[in-house]
Amino acid sequence: MTSHPGGTEHTLNLLAIAVDAGLSPGGRILDLGAGAGETVLLLRELGFAAEGIDLAPRSLAVREGSLLCTEYSDGSFDAVISQCAFFVSGNVPGALCESFRLLKPGGLLLLSDVCFKPLRPQAEAAGFRVLWEEDMTPVWKEYYIEAIWRGDPLCCEFSQKKCAYSALVCRKDETNGPV
């Protein structure tokens, strides 16, 4: 069990799509809501210059900070990754807007998250062009059932409403901007 649906296999899948879209090993990547830093460490093993921030870091690989308002300058990263963290931040549009700001022109956002409103139009409204999308709701359901079994308190938030789980890879196009 990992901290996001699909685990490492899903992270590697997002990365493979990003590499196909032009992300090069050695590129600078920020994990927003990095938790225990599993993805940061994986990215480093694969040769990326990876960093992570989280409100409550659970490893030395992750720095403390809010994904809604980071200390990094505009255009600092080749890619931003976030798995299962934008929704729990309580401000998905704000998280998308900060991701857009952090990316270099042409940079990539690798995102997977729970959503009560479809993620794709929200990403487009933030200025992104969506290159790839997957409905991961079946994977999320399995993950959710396991989480209930473990007594994870987060599950109470989702139990009364109909939600989905989406994965996107999006590009910050130089011609685009937030609408």
Ligand SMILES: C[S@@+](CC[C@H](N)C(=O)[O-])C[C@H]1O[C@@H](n2cnc3c(N)ncnc32)[C@H](O)[C@@H]1O
């Ligand atoms: C379900 S965990 C996912 C962790 C990690 N992305 C993973 O897949 O293993 C959600 C994480 O988002 C973090 N988080 C929530 N709101 C945040 C915020 N505003 N800024 C940074 N991290 C936040 C939580 O502290 C938690 O570690």
